Structures are given as C-alpha cells and as structure tokens.
Amino acid sequence: MAPPISRGRRLRIGIGGMHIESSTFSPHRAAYDDFRVTRGDELLARYDWTRPDGDLAEVVEWVPLVHAVSLPGGPVDPATYARVKAELTDRIRAAGPLDGLVYDIHGAMSVVGLEDAEGDLTDAVREAIGPDALISAAMDLHGNVSRRFADRLDLLTAHRLAPHEDAWETRERAARKLVERLVSGKGRPHIAWVQIPVLLPGEKTSTRLEPATSLYGRLAAVEALDGVVDAAIWVGYAWADEPRCRATVVVTGDDPALVVDQARSLAREYWEVRRDFAFVGPTGSADACIADALASPDRPFLISDSGDNPTAGGAGDLAYMLRRLLAHDDLAAGRATALHPGITDPAAVARCFAAGVGATVTVAVGGHFSGAEAHGGPYDLVGEVVALRPGDEVGGDLAAVRCGGVTVLLTSRRKPFHRVADFGELDPRTYDLVVVKIGYLEPELYEMAADWRLALTPGGVDQDLLRLGHRRVVRPLYPFDEEMSEPDLTPVLL
Structure with a gap:
C-alpha cells in the first residue's frame, strides 16, 4: 500500500x-x-x-x-x-x-x-x-x-x-x-x-x-x-x-x-x-484520383494512398499506387510529374546505393512484408537514381528513383511522410502530383495541398471495411449490419 x-x-x-x-x-x-x-x-x-x-x-x-x-x-x-x-x-x-x-x-x-x-x-x-x-x-x-x-x-x-x-x-x-x-x-x-x-x-x-x-x-x-x-x-x-x-x-x-x-x-x-460520418475528403479509385489530379489546374495536387498507410497500421510496402501512376500515359512519358514516397524495400534501396546517383537501375519494388501475391506484388521498376540519403532517423537509408515523370522514394525502414522536411532535398511543391501513404492529410500536408483526393486503395488498412473480411468482431455492428435494431446504450457504472 x-x-x-x-x-x-x-x-x-x-x-x-x-x-x-x-x-x-x-x-x-x-x-x-x-x-x-x-x-x-x-x-x-x-x-x-x-x-x-x-x-x-x-x-x-x-x-x-x-x-x-x-x-x-x-x-x-x-x-x-x-x-x-x-x-x-x-x-x-x-x-x-x-x-x-x-x-x-x-x-x-x-x-x-x-x-x-x-x-x-x-x-x-x-x-x-x-x-x-x-x-x-x-x-x-x-x-x-x-x-x-x-x-x-x-x-x-x-x-x-x-x-x-x-x-x-x-x-x-x-x-x-x-x-x-x-x-x-x-x-x-x-x-x-x-x-x-x-x-x-x-x-x-x-x-x-x-x-x-x-x-x-x-x-x-x-x-x-x-x-x-x-x-x-x-x-x-x-x-x-x-x-x-x-x-x-x-x-x-x-x-x-x-x-x-x-x-x-x-x-x-x-x-x-x-x-x-463521411470521408474527410473526395474519394475515388486510384485511377480516378490520378485522372482528377492531372485534369486539375491546382498544384500541388495530393493523393492519399490510404489502404497502405503506415501511420494507421499498413505495411507501407505495397507498389499498387506506383503501378497505377506509371500506367498513365502522361506520367509514364514525363508530360506530367509525380512524387510518390515512401515504399519500404530495403533490398531495392541497397541496390540503388550500390549503383549511385545517376545510374540506371532495375529493381523489383514492394512486397518486402506483403509478399509477391499482395495486390499485384512487386513492381519491376527501371529508372534513374536521382537522390540518396543515408541514415534517416526514421526511414534508414532513402533512395529516389525517377521513371518517366514519376519519382518514387524508397525507404529501408517504414517511414511516414507528414511534413515537407520528411522529403529531404525533393521539394513536393514542385511536382504536379504527390501521392503519399496516408489517410487524412496531416496539418502541414493539408496546408500545402492546392487540392487532394483520398484514394480508396487496397491494403492492410483498407477504408472499405467490408472488403477486408472481419470475422471476430461482435455482431450486429454498423456498418457491417446496416439495418440492425436499436442497441441498449445503458452505461455500466464501474
């Protein structure tokens, strides 16, 4: 006592x-x-x-x-x-x-x-x-x-x-x-x-x-x-x-x-x-959000890769959005630009460091945690190493690789990008699109965005809860059971 x-x-x-x-x-x-x-x-x-x-x-x-x-x-x-x-x-x-x-x-x-x-x-x-x-x-x-x-x-x-x-x-x-x-x-x-x-x-x-x-x-x-x-x-x-x-x-x-x-x-x-309760911003599929961003005159235009958000529990290693960005002709050809941090892949980062800035690398990006089968698996990226940053306090070694108009920032450890300083020498305000693994935008990104979209992408924190397959939550539970009866909301006095 x-x-x-x-x-x-x-x-x-x-x-x-x-x-x-x-x-x-x-x-x-x-x-x-x-x-x-x-x-x-x-x-x-x-x-x-x-x-x-x-x-x-x-x-x-x-x-x-x-x-x-x-x-x-x-x-x-x-x-x-x-x-x-x-x-x-x-x-x-x-x-x-x-x-x-x-x-x-x-x-x-x-x-x-x-x-x-x-x-x-x-x-x-x-x-x-x-x-x-x-x-x-x-x-x-x-x-x-x-x-x-x-x-x-x-x-x-x-x-x-x-x-x-x-x-x-x-x-x-x-x-x-x-x-x-x-x-x-x-x-x-x-x-x-x-x-x-x-x-x-x-x-x-x-x-x-x-x-x-x-x-x-x-x-x-x-x-x-x-x-x-x-x-x-x-x-x-x-x-x-x-x-x-x-x-x-x-x-x-x-x-x-x-x-x-x-x-x-x-x-x-x-x-x-x-x-x-509604989503905090306009939503859409990855492709729809990319199309909206490129059609808009507002710059920079931010897109949340919400399903793989590491600050909500996502693995942070899915290359799904990278694949969708490079599937767009304007981005693949460099007629428009996008910055996409930060896919976690220590092996790909090591390859970039070994090659050095200015080198062309071929790396299989993504799937370090998620494996080859998750949402398309690794993406075979061919591009130029444009920046290297060793020893980031959170992300470990960071490597930027440019393919067409898309610059992807790879990390050796899982790292969120919430502030301009997180991007290092790459200024997100100079790109047409910035695609960040996040949900709602943190204050500094929110202030920076001329406009934005919440992309309803797949991953461990998929916003479409019914798509995930919950089995052990106690039912009935909204929104899994839309028409459930009125619950007993009598508080228990502990």
Whole structure:
C-alpha cells in the first residue's frame, strides 16, 4: 500500500506504457527493434510537465519506468510484447510504493495470440502496482476500451482532435487529473462505460468535419460540469478483427447519476449520427484520383494512398499506387510529374546505393512484408537514381528513383511522410502530383495541398471495411449490419 499523503511528502507517480496501433490485416509484424524504448531522464524529457522547474515539481516526484512506442504496423510478436511487459512490471515493483501511474498507451495494440492486448497488459500493471495506486491512461481516440481494460483503471481520457494535434495535451490532461485526484484525497472516481455497436475508419471520423466536430466539441462542456472529472469518446480501431473493436464513451466523476446520464447522452448522439460520418475528403479509385489530379489546374495536387498507410497500421510496402501512376500515359512519358514516397524495400534501396546517383537501375519494388501475391506484388521498376540519403532517423537509408515523370522514394525502414522536411532535398511543391501513404492529410500536408483526393486503395488498412473480411468482431455492428435494431446504450457504472 502506498504511504499516506502528508504535508511535506511529494507524490510518487510513475510514467510508462507501450504504444502502438496494430492492424491484424497487415502482414507486418512489430518486433522489438521497431520500438523506440526510453527510460530514465530520456523518458521524462518526453513530457513538458515533468520539468524540475515546472508547477508540479513541488508536489510530484516523477518516477520514469519504461515507455515503448512504435510506428503503427501489424501485430506485435509475442516475444517483443513479453519483453516490454516484463520490464514495465519489474520496474513498477522495483520503484517501491507508487501513488499513481501515468499510463501512456495507444489502445489499439494487437499481439499475436492475444484477444485484448491492452487488457492483458493492464492486468499485469495493476497487479504490479497494487490496488491502492491510481492509474490514469492517456489514449488515442482510435483505441479500444474493453470492460476488462477499463475495470483496471481509475482515470482514462483520449484525444479530442483528429488529426491528433492535441496528443501531448491529452497526456498532460491525464497527468494533471491524476495529480488533482491524489492531492484532493478523493481517490477513484465513478466510471460510466458504454460501448456503441459502430466501427468506422478514422478517415470517416475526423473532427475537421461534422458530425465529429460537434460530438467531440461537447466533451469540454461535459467535463466542466460539477461532479464530472473527464469525458471521452473512442471511435475504436477499424482494422483489427477483435471483439473489443467498437466505439466507446467513458465519463468519469464523483456524481454517479450525472456521469451515467452524460455517458448515455453522448452514446445516444453517436448512434443517431452514425450514418452522417463521411470521408474527410473526395474519394475515388486510384485511377480516378490520378485522372482528377492531372485534369486539375491546382498544384500541388495530393493523393492519399490510404489502404497502405503506415501511420494507421499498413505495411507501407505495397507498389499498387506506383503501378497505377506509371500506367498513365502522361506520367509514364514525363508530360506530367509525380512524387510518390515512401515504399519500404530495403533490398531495392541497397541496390540503388550500390549503383549511385545517376545510374540506371532495375529493381523489383514492394512486397518486402506483403509478399509477391499482395495486390499485384512487386513492381519491376527501371529508372534513374536521382537522390540518396543515408541514415534517416526514421526511414534508414532513402533512395529516389525517377521513371518517366514519376519519382518514387524508397525507404529501408517504414517511414511516414507528414511534413515537407520528411522529403529531404525533393521539394513536393514542385511536382504536379504527390501521392503519399496516408489517410487524412496531416496539418502541414493539408496546408500545402492546392487540392487532394483520398484514394480508396487496397491494403492492410483498407477504408472499405467490408472488403477486408472481419470475422471476430461482435455482431450486429454498423456498418457491417446496416439495418440492425436499436442497441441498449445503458452505461455500466464501474
């Protein structure tokens, strides 16, 4: 049991977690080397509110445990999960009595062989930290909140913006709410938990558009009610085939009737507007989006290769869009230009580095994770190496190869391209088309795009959920069951 909080004693609050978003439809497997693992001062440096000169320093001793974060991908291999889980729980025990834990996770981690990875991890964390310490989870709104998982927590909150411009604000909110509860001595609040039988992709639930704008816009007002601590909505993670995958509302507070009423109201609104969620931008097939882009005078014109988006869990190695770009006569002949980052293929990158800038190479691009049969398999690319960049912090070695009017940027490690700086010496603003493996455009790309399309391409995070073949989600579930009956949206008070 943690010692009583008395005047002059600082709270001892641990920080740790395991953060990844995993598509069970992705052939990629997340190994230990895919994670950035931090401990000690390096872990504390991730957060502004742990600074020794910060306003919480007089009341809190922050205890860094271990935090592992990875680019989204496929399920985590069991040995990697077991290694991180063991270190986290061992460090919790070794830290001695803790008053609380800031639990920095995503919420959509899948592990090979587990049905509810966060539930399993949180069971172990609770056992290690004991029943009296408070655990406050900071999560992505695309996470899943099973009852097993929520039962083991004391506070939980999620992002309120998609794209997640408030990710660090969410972590700070989780930390400050935890400190407030511990200082006040109020302990664990009531948790009103309700799942909604709706599962939508993130590209249909962006808070840039209605109905998500208004729905998420309500949360601050609910949180401000006397008797409420926090309010959160999770849309769930659409690309994992697990029973826990669905939307969830959680309202925490000291007034049990009020938190149940507010959770019911938010869940009811979510259900009622389920058919109003729409894609965040104009959509079409790959070929239709390419045709729209080339016919438009707007430059640069961005296209999202959404089905292979590595920041949602896609493998990031499909050459499907490269094949479609070079199938267009104007792009193949160089009458129009396109830049297409970043297909992951370490063997092709190595060939380019061996050949050098200016050399003509013939490389089979794509399929490093997905294999030869996935969505057309590797593409036999013949082109000139126009740029090489060794040792990118995320992508490893990068090689740019130009074929006709198309420049493809190959990476030796999976890498997202969200900012102009990610493209290195290749300026995306100088091309007619920029085709990025992404879903909705991140802020810098959104500002750069004169116009854009969301290409409904195949892959491990296909936006057409019915095309993926879910088998283990709990039915009925919208949109898999369009005409399902009204669900029971009565919150459970945990």
